[in-house]
Amino acid sequence: MNFKDRYGPWALIAGASEGTGRAFAQHIAEQGLNCVLIARRTAPLNELATELRRDYGIECVTASVDLSAANALTQITAAVGDREVGLFINNAGADTTNTHFLDRPIEEWIEQANRNVSTVIRNCHHFGQQMRQRKRGGIILVGSGSCYSGASYMAVYSGTKAFDLCFGEGLWAELKPHGVDVLNLILGRTDTPALRATLAKNKLPIPDDLASPDEVAKVGLAQLPHGPIHNWGQTEDEAGYAPNSPAMRRARILAIDAATKDIFGG
Known part of the structure; x- marks a missing residue:
């Protein structure tokens, strides 16, 4: 199948208003998929939707949603309606706190955990079930190299990204037999408005070695069929800043998956 047949007719991009989310939307629209664009700020979403309709002739729906809210999925499904989502990209969740855990109110960390964990698994559960039934589709969880280690200025953030990594790996193993692709796209420093x-x-100063959002989106979409992990700037067999390479992690996931099937009788 070509890209549109495999992942269309609609793509849902959470965190689409700027940076890599905006770039994902542009590349996806160029492939002919209609887009549901989700973020908190309405104005940049509407601006992007107008641009995509004009440049690529696609349909585009926008919705202002706080992804840390308990009812975020309800708002998203209301915006989606009966449209068939074949591609879900979770691009939200940049860490803008940059402080020690004990120096901020607990409510701020709970919001971050809701946005990076609870809403992610709710979206994957809802749209993943539909993809499994259709036996096609794709999910990209945009992550961070902080998933591989904790640090004093991002204890909660690195913890949520580590969860997303393991969750995405498990989801990849679960959905692979059903024709659904899952990718953890692990980024380093990327030239986004948040950074x-x-x-x-x-x-x-702004470093001169930042990754371009356009290139990140292009590579992420190309790597989607080859999950469960792509570490930005590294090869399949290179560990780099990770404890082990994507190839080694894939082999380990499949081995553990086979063992758990024996245990649980799957």
Whole structure:
């Protein structure tokens, strides 16, 4: 199948208003998929939707949703309606707190956990069931290299990204036999408005080695059939900043999956 047949007719992009989310939407629209664009800010979503309709002739739906809210999925499914979502991209969840865990109110960390964990698994459960039934589709969980280690300024963030990594690996093993692709796209430093704002706040220069959102989206979509992991800037057999390579993790996932099938009688 070509891209549109495999992942269409609609793509849902959470965190679509800027940066890599916006780039994903542009590349997906170029492939002919209609888009449901989700983020908190309405104005940039509507601007992007107008651009995609004009440049690619696709249909586009936008919805302002706080992905940390308990009813985020309800709002998303209301926006989707009866449209058939064949591709879900979770691009939301940048860490803009940049403080020690004990120095901020617990409510802020709960919001981050809701956005990066609870809403992610709710979306994957809802749209993953539909993809499994159709025996086609794709899910991209945009992650961060912080998933491989905790750090004092991102205890909650790295913890949620580690969860997403393991969750995505398990989902890949579960949905692979049903023709549904799952990819953890693990990024390093990427030139996004969120990163630029953090650097400006701390009066730091912009590094010259940042990844481009356009290239990130292009590579992520190309790697989707080859999950469960792609570490940005690294090869399949290279560990780099991770404890082990994607190839080694894939082999381990399949071995554990086979063992658990024996245990649970799957």
